Each structure stands twice: as C-alpha cells, then as structure tokens.
Amino acid sequence: MKQDSRVVKVKEEVREIFTAYLEKNKQRKTPERYAILDEIYSHKDHFDVDALYIKMKNRNYHVSRATVYNTLDLLVDSGLVKKHQFGENTSHFEQAYGYKQHDHLICVKCKKVLEFCDPRVQQISTTMGQLLHFSVTHHSLHLYAQPHADDAGNCHNCGNNLEQYLTEQHNG
Amino acid sequence: MKQDSRVVKVKEEVREIFTAYLEKNKQRKTPERYAILDEIYSHKDHFDVDALYIKMKNRNYHVSRATVYNTLDLLVDSGLVKKHQFGENTSHFEQAYGYKQHDHLICVKCKKVLEFCDPRVQQISTTMGQLLHFSVTHHSLHLYAQPHADDAGNCHNCGNNLEQYLTEQHNG
DNA sequence: CTCGGTGCAAAGCTTTTGCATCCGC
DNA sequence: GCGGATGCAAAAGCTTTGCACCGAG
Numbered sequence: 001m002k003q004d005s006r007v008v009k010v011k012e013e014v015r016e017i018f019t020a021y022l023e024k025n026k027q028r029k030t031p032e033r034y035a036i037l038d039e040i041y042s043h044k045d046h047f048d049v050d051a052l053y054i055k056m057k058n059r060n061y062h063v064s065r066a067t068v069y070n071t072l073d074l075l076v077d078s079g080l081v082k083k084h085q086f087g088e089n090t091s092h093f094e095q096a097y098g099y100k101q102h103d104h105l106i107c108v109k110c111k112k113v114l115e116f117c118d119p120r121v122q123q124i125s126t127t128m129g130q131l132l133h134f135s136v137t138h139h140s141l142h143l144y145a146q147p148h149a150d151d152a153g154n155c156h157n158c159g160n161n162l163e164q165y166l167t168e169q170h171n172g
Numbered sequence: 173m174k175q176d177s178r179v180v181k182v183k184e185e186v187r188e189i190f191t192a193y194l195e196k197n198k199q200r201k202t203p204e205r206y207a208i209l210d211e212i213y214s215h216k217d218h219f220d221v222d223a224l225y226i227k228m229k230n231r232n233y234h235v236s237r238a239t240v241y242n243t244l245d246l247l248v249d250s251g252l253v254k255k256h257q258f259g260e261n262t263s264h265f266e267q268a269y270g271y272k273q274h275d276h277l278i279c280v281k282c283k284k285v286l287e288f289c290d291p292r293v294q295q296i297s298t299t300m301g302q303l304l305h306f307s308v309t310h311h312s313l314h315l316y317a318q319p320h321a322d323d324a325g326n327c328h329n330c331g332n333n334l335e336q337y338l339t340e341q342h343n344g
Numbered sequence: 345c346t347c348g349g350t351g352c353a354a355a356g357c358t359t360t361t362g363c364a365t366c367c368g369c
Numbered sequence: 370g371c372g373g374a375t376g377c378a379a380a381a382g383c384t385t386t387g388c389a390c391c392g393a394g
Contacts, residue, residue: 028393030349049383069384085257089358090383105304116300120292125315128277128288134317137280141313143297147307154350200368202374221358236376242358261383262358 011041014080014097021078032063036071040081046094046113084140086113103141183213186252193250196259204235209244212253218266218285256312258285275313 018037023028039055040047048056053068072093075081082096092113095120101122102115121141128137137141194201209269211227212219220229225240235243242263247253254268258278264285272293274287291312301308 026350030393034348062351063189065307065350065383066385067350070349083259085259087255087257089261089263091261099337105300105306105308107306108309114304116304118296120296121313124290124292124313127290128315129317130285132277132288132317133320134279134315135316136277136317139315140294141296141311141314143300143306143308143311145301145304145308148305148307178381197394202368234376237358238360238377239375242374290382 007041010098011038015096018075018078018080020076021080024100028072032070033069033074035059035061036063036068037075037080038073040093041095041097042094046084046092048090048092052093052095064141082138086142087144105143105145108146110145182208182270182305184325189269190247190250190252192248193252199246204239205243205246207231207233208235208240209247209252212247212265213267216267218256218264220260220262220264224265230340236238254310256314258314275315279317280316280318290294 056063076083085093102117105114125136228235249257256264272288277286297308
C-alpha cells in the first residue's frame with residue numbers, strides 16, 4: 001500500500017509536534033514512541049489498544065503492551081491522539097491532528113461508529129463553561145442510534161450509505 | 173434518615189414501572205430486584221457497581237455482585253436507571269425517573285460531576301438523526317473542564333458554588 | 345555513566361460465566 | 370414441580386505495576 005504524499009506530510013508534522021512535546025516535558029525520544037505514532041497515522045480509523053499492539057506486531061516492530069499504553073498516554077496528553085469510551089469498557093482512540101472537531105454516532109445494532117460535525121456542540125461548551133465558571137478543555141458527544149425502519153433490514157448497508165452524508169458533513 | 177413523602181411517592185412509582193417492565197418481559201419479580209431498585213432511589217447521587225453492592229451490604233440486605241449487575245441491566249433497559257462512562261473504566265449509574273434530561277460536566281481536577289441542561293443538545297440529536305437516517309435512542313454529552321484561575325485554589329469549594337448554578341439550571 | 349524507558353510477567357480491577365441451589369410462578 | 374434467578378467462585382478482559390535490563394542523553 002503506497003503512502004500518498006499527504007500522509008507522508010502529516011506524519012512529518014505530527015512527528016515534529018511530538019518531538020517538541022517530548023522535549024518540553026523532558027521525556028526521551030525513543031524509537032518505540034515514534035514507531036507507534038507512525039503506525040497510528042498510517043490508518044485513519046479508530047482503534048483500541050490491542051488492535052494497535054497487533055498492528056505493530058504485523059509490522060514486525062515489536063513493542064510491549066506496557067509501552068503501547070505508556071505511549072498512548074503521552075500522545076493523548078500531547079493532543080495528537082483522542083481517547084474515547086463508546087460505552088464498552090475498552091478505550092478507543094483516533095488521530096487528532098488535522099481533523100476538524102467532530103463527534104460520534106454509534107449504531108447500536110452493528111456498533112459502527114460514524115462521525116459528524118455540528119457547531120452547536122462548541123456553542124454549548126462555551127455557554128456552560130461561562131455559566132459554571134469552568135474552562136472546558138474537551139468534550140465528548142455520543143449519539144446512540146438505530147437505523148430507521150426502512151433501512152433496518154441491512155444495517156451495514158445503511159452504514160455505507162451514511163458514509164456519504166458523513167463525508168460531506170466531515171469535509172463541509 | 174427520614175424519608176420525606178416525595179421520595180416515598182417516587183419509590184412507589186418506579187416500583188410500579190419496574191413491575192410492568194418485568195411482567196411485559198416475562199421476568200421474575202424477585203425481592204432482590206426490588207431491594208436494589210429501592211436502594212438506588214434512596215440516594216440521588218451517582219454511583220458505581222461496587223458502591224451499590226456495599227450500600228446493599230450496609231443495609232443488611234445481601235445480594236451478590238452478579239445480581240447487582242443483572243438487575244442494573246434490567247433497570248437500564250427499563251429506562252429507570254441511566255448508565256454513564258466518565259472516562260474511567262468503571263461504569264457509573266444514576267436515577268433516570270423524574271429527572272429532566274441533563275448532561276454532565278466533569279471537573280478534571282477533583283473528578284466531581286455536575287449536571288446541566290441545554291436544549292440545544294436535543295436539537296443536535298434530532299438534526300443528526302434526520303440527516304443520517306437514524307433514530308437516536310439516547311446520547312451522552314460530557315464536558316471535561318477545570319475551574320477558572322480565580323477558583324483554582326479550591327476546587328471543591330468552586331464545586332460547591334457551582335451547585336447553585338446547577339440547581340437553578342436543573343430546576344429551571 | 346545515569347536514569348528513565350522498555351519488556352515481560354504478575355497482579356489488580358471490573359465484569360462475565362458456570363454451576364449448584366433456591367424460589368417465583 | 371419447572372425453569373429462571375441467585376450466590377459463589379472461578380475465569381476472562383483490560384490496564385497497571387514491579388523489576389531487571391537496555392539505551393537515550
């Protein structure tokens with residue numbers, strides 16, 4: 001699978017950001033950490049810790065689970081990765097750099113996660129922050145939903161249709 | 173601690189709702205299930221599974237953890253209890269009956285959870301449901317925030333101040 | 345060289361499961 | 370009495386921790 005130039009560019013950028021973060025926080029720049037960052041920015045889908053661990057293995061770059069956890073903490077703290085809990089007990093992660101703010105709709109039938117943008121979410125954050133005298137650092141909005149009756153026969157198919165809406169919405 | 177008449181009334185109502193739910197779903201009406209429901213509606217705060225298990229123990233009504241999990245599933249399914257994941261790996265629960273829809277702001281410093289209402293959340297759910305051809309069954313919006321600089325010295329105190337806003341907001 | 349990071353395995357926690365017993369229906 | 374629910378304990382997952390070794394600074 002050939003990497004297009006845009007992916008390469010993003011990888012360089014996140015690498016620089018991560019380096020700056022590590023230096024600022026007096027953390028060591030280990031090859032494992034960069035390998036994990038690179039792997040994460042090689043696929044744009046959501047993932048959990050174990051999936052990432054397996055991917056690293058398939059790539060023939062062995063890291064231990066402890067290192068994966070450790071590095072993910074750093075990446076989340078640096079703002080390069082976002083952490084989510086979609087109602088199960090396992091955490092899910094996704095790239096954070098270069099993505100506009102978005103939230104998630106989780107299909108309760110097929111567990112597929114779709115993304116959407118609505119500027120009103122940001123407005124609510126701002127309003128509530130002011131009202132309650134807090135600085136909102138981040139948020140998560142999850143909509144749990146099932147396909148409409150006319151789509152219900154084929155949930156995955158409905159999911160595919162949705163991608164269209166989502167891409168429009170996501171890029172728009 | 174004396175139960176005021178309002179709490180007694182709510183307990184009766186949720187008991188009836190639960191009974192109807194159990195009958196509709198051909199589930200047995202066991203004393204353990206009612207005892208757990210009663211315990212939950214005896215305190216209006218959030219709780220996790222273990223806290224509830226301990227409370228039952230202190231009440232000298234022993235149930236096993238397995239039963240607590242089982243009953244919570246039923247209560248969530250019946251709509252009498254809401255389940256939340258506030259970013260940790262343990263699930264949190266709260267009463268759902270008699271509470272208007274609300275969302276949560278979590279203080280990242282003291283982990284205190286505050287409630288707020290904003291009708292725009294419902295509007296977003298509706299909009300996205302229509303756009304994506306889904307029926308949104310429920311949602312969760314969590315704002316993760318820290319107190320403003322002028323409150324930072326005493327996070328718990330700031331939390332107390334907030335209760336005022338929240339009560340206004342909550343009842344308003 | 346030093347000290348923090350890594351790898352491995354063990355331990356910790358929450359949640360689920362299997363099975364014998366119990367009890368609602 | 371039957372079949373589902375409970376209780377207990379064991380097991381299963383995910384995550385954290387302890388310790389020896391390695392390697393970045």
